[in-house]
Amino acid sequence: MTALDDHRGGHGSLESASLAGAEQALRLQQNAVSQPVRKRLYRLAGQYTATAAFSSIDSRQFDRAEQLLDRTLRLAQLGGDHVTMFRAFNLLAMIGYHRNSPSSSLAAAQAAQRIRATRRDPFLASLAHVRTAIALSAGGDQQTALRSLGYASE
Incomplete structure (x- = not known):
């Protein structure tokens, strides 16, 4: 599929x-x-x-x-299945972005950050921080968005 x-x-x-x-x-x-x-x-x-x-x-x-x-x-x-939970929250963050709803996008991205899979997989953690940065940027919080990008880079 x-x-x-x-x-x-x-x-x-x-x-x-x-x-x-x-x-x-x-x-x-x-x-x-x-x-x-x-x-x-x-x-x-x-x-x-x-x-x-x-x-x-x-x-x-x-x-x-x-x-x-x-x-x-x-x-x-x-x-x-924490990886699929992460995937679901990641997709919900995408939907929030597409709907021009930074608050729902941010809530979903932050939920993805709290999933156990992000504590175990640095790639997923980085992706969650990037999604958070996108939501923060769309909501006008540039400084915090840049900080999230820094966490993603780490």
Whole structure:
């Protein structure tokens, strides 16, 4: 699906295929007997749903993307998938920027900074700081934006 997205960008068939994958993972989860298997299936469903949300963003269907990202966050939390939670908050920050809503973009970017994955992965931490800097800059707070860029660089 990532290759399809890279080749064609966001479109309805990518979103549909991603959501079908998520539903299949959730159906399999109902039959799972062990907690680790259930968690992996929730993670997979969350990842598929995040891909569908990204496709919706690419198609500029921001309301739809937000609904999908709410679902992504629930599934990622059930699966203990901090990277997918980070991805969801990162995408919510993008939506806030596209909607010219610096406060919602900043809230999502700061939430991404607090995810466990950013404490473990310097690349994700840097990306979260860049998203924060973008939101701060869009809101007119240039000094704090520059400070966030400095943190991203570190």
